[in-house]
Amino acid sequence: MSGRRAPGAVPSAQPLLAFRRWRPAGFGPVNWRGLWAIYYGYGVRRFLRFGLETLAGPLVSSLLFLLVFVVGQRDLGEMLPGVGLTEFIAPGIVLYAVAYTAFQNSAAMIVMDKMEGVIADVQMAPVSPLEIVSGFVLSAASCGLASGTLVAVGTAALVEYSRFDASLIFGFSVATALLFALMGTIAGLWAERWDHYGAVEGFVIVPLGLLSGTFFSVARLPEGFREWIYFNPVFYAVDGFRAGFIGQAETSPALGAALLIALNLALAVVAWRLFAAGYKIRP
Amino acid sequence: MEHQILSLSATRVRQIGRVNWRGLWTLYMKEVRRFLNVFTQTLLAPMVTTLLFLAIFTLALGGGGREVGGVAFATFLAPGLIMMAMVQNAFANTSSSIVIAKVQGNIVDVLMPPLSAGELTLGIAAGGVTRGVMVGLAVGLGMWIFVPVTVHNPLFIVYHAVMASLMLSLLGMIGGIWSEKFDHIAAVTNFVITPFSFLSGTFYSIERLPDAWQVVAHFNPFFYMIDGFRYGFIGHADGSLVLGLAVMALFNLFLFAVTYRMFATGYRLKP
Numbered sequence: 001m002s003g004r005r006a007p008g009a010v011p012s013a014q015p016l017l018a019f020r021r022w023r024p025a026g027f028g029p030v031n032w033r034g035l036w037a038i039y040y041g042y043g044v045r046r047f048l049r050f051g052l053e054t055l056a057g058p059l060v061s062s063l064l065f066l067l068v069f070v071v072g073q074r075d076l077g078e079m080l081p082g083v084g085l086t087e088f089i090a091p092g093i094v095l096y097a098v099a100y101t102a103f104q105n106s107a108a109m110i111v112m113d114k115m116e117g118v119i120a121d122v123q124m125a126p127v128s129p130l131e132i133v134s135g136f137v138l139s140a141a142s143c144g145l146a147s148g149t150l151v152a153v154g155t156a157a158l159v160e161y162s163r164f165d166a167s168l169i170f171g172f173s174v175a176t177a178l179l180f181a182l183m184g185t186i187a188g189l190w191a192e193r194w195d196h197y198g199a200v201e202g203f204v205i206v207p208l209g210l211l212s213g214t215f216f217s218v219a220r221l222p223e224g225f226r227e228w229i230y231f232n233p234v235f236y237a238v239d240g241f242r243a244g245f246i247g248q249a250e251t252s253p254a255l256g257a258a259l260l261i262a263l264n265l266a267l268a269v270v271a272w273r274l275f276a277a278g279y280k281i282r283p
Numbered sequence: 284m285e286h287q288i289l290s291l292s293a294t295r296v297r298q299i300g301r302v303n304w305r306g307l308w309t310l311y312m313k314e315v316r317r318f319l320n321v322f323t324q325t326l327l328a329p330m331v332t333t334l335l336f337l338a339i340f341t342l343a344l345g346g347g348g349r350e351v352g353g354v355a356f357a358t359f360l361a362p363g364l365i366m367m368a369m370v371q372n373a374f375a376n377t378s379s380s381i382v383i384a385k386v387q388g389n390i391v392d393v394l395m396p397p398l399s400a401g402e403l404t405l406g407i408a409a410g411g412v413t414r415g416v417m418v419g420l421a422v423g424l425g426m427w428i429f430v431p432v433t434v435h436n437p438l439f440i441v442y443h444a445v446m447a448s449l450m451l452s453l454l455g456m457i458g459g460i461w462s463e464k465f466d467h468i469a470a471v472t473n474f475v476i477t478p479f480s481f482l483s484g485t486f487y488s489i490e491r492l493p494d495a496w497q498v499v500a501h502f503n504p505f506f507y508m509i510d511g512f513r514y515g516f517i518g519h520a521d522g523s524l525v526l527g528l529a530v531m532a533l534f535n536l537f538l539f540a541v542t543y544r545m546f547a548t549g550y551r552l553k554p
Contacts, residue, residue, distance in 0.1 A: 052466060053466050053469040053470065056470075056473065056474075057473040060473050060477065065481070067482070071491075071492065079343075085344075195324045198323070206335065207335055210339050211339070215339040215343040216339065220343070
């Protein structure tokens, strides 16, 4: 009790409990510690705990895919002028690993936590919906990029990349990782059971990835289907990413980048609003 | 009154003959219902994925009317892809059934009933074979729309479809019993099943391989089932057909014996 008191005045009653002390410390505009906890503790660490399954699995299947092309299919000519089949396909396989891992991480994580009821632990914490979504998406995207880096190193054993344009490679892989992490977040929120998750994977993600021009140039498509591939956003991602390795693209990478940024922003808003509204995660 | 109570206590135990047919049927139907319950994931998704594989491989590799084994590339590829879908799904069915039951602890519900080790092996394996063959039919019908499918010898098709599904069902059970966590079975799938099925001549005629690898390919049982199955469609085989029939039969007998012993001794099943 410091401070001077007027003589004869009764000391003002102290509050029974100092509630003010218990209020959480001011977080400032962003709860950085909470964000980090969700990003690392909740997402990345869980991914690394299953290291064999999550990192080695995509690596092996991607390399097998590539090996099938390298071993069995020599002398097949060029896919684009001056670009052989394997150099054409390898970047797409790397990007597919990025996309698939990013999707799987965010979607499976959310579905698992919803099934086990522990998603409430995240919702109860003093983090805003935007921070939760950012943590989920960034962690899934990082896992996707980690997986893709490993696959890229693995493919370098089978394919000789002629060039390495860091800005294209980095930019398009990050955009793809974020895109699929966001799609995974939205799909995870929507899915109520594991077979819903499986349906999204089997009927949306795999077709988007396989029909993205990873394995064929647009010119190889039959006449009636050529226009359709331009509606697949993954096509632009693969095309721009591949341009970083082979130095030529089928569409303009700038257009692809703009499209991916716009799509990412739109999906980020959707994911954020769904979390804020508690879509299928709040009773 | 007295009489009725006594008659209750005198209810006879159901006599089970040499084979517990009803138990076997119940176990089999449990396995079949398990995957039919989520048929979008277990039948439709593999069908879509396999058709996409057919599309991308034909587009990437079949350019310029290329022929493999005397037929168009898509016709060569189709049977291999059907087989790949069948074996992956047969494996997934039995392995997931056992691993999930082990992790959740309800494997006792399968081990407690009066079913012998042979009946357990047969019932669960038959469930996997059913899924494999159903996926094969679904994929085959889907492909029939896009690719001209010819049938050369239906006996080879049926024999190799059933034998390959059985082989992978048994492998799935062995893998499932061995696994203690989901990670373990995922590792078996990623590092054993996927490599064997990819490198078995599904996507190329093994004549294209370097000589040393051709010899290695002949030691891969997956090669014989795809080769024999494809012979049933296109009438051309890379390896010996009789050897293929024998390898499949003997390998299945061996795997059945292993699985039987695992159930009989309770390896990683009973405390």
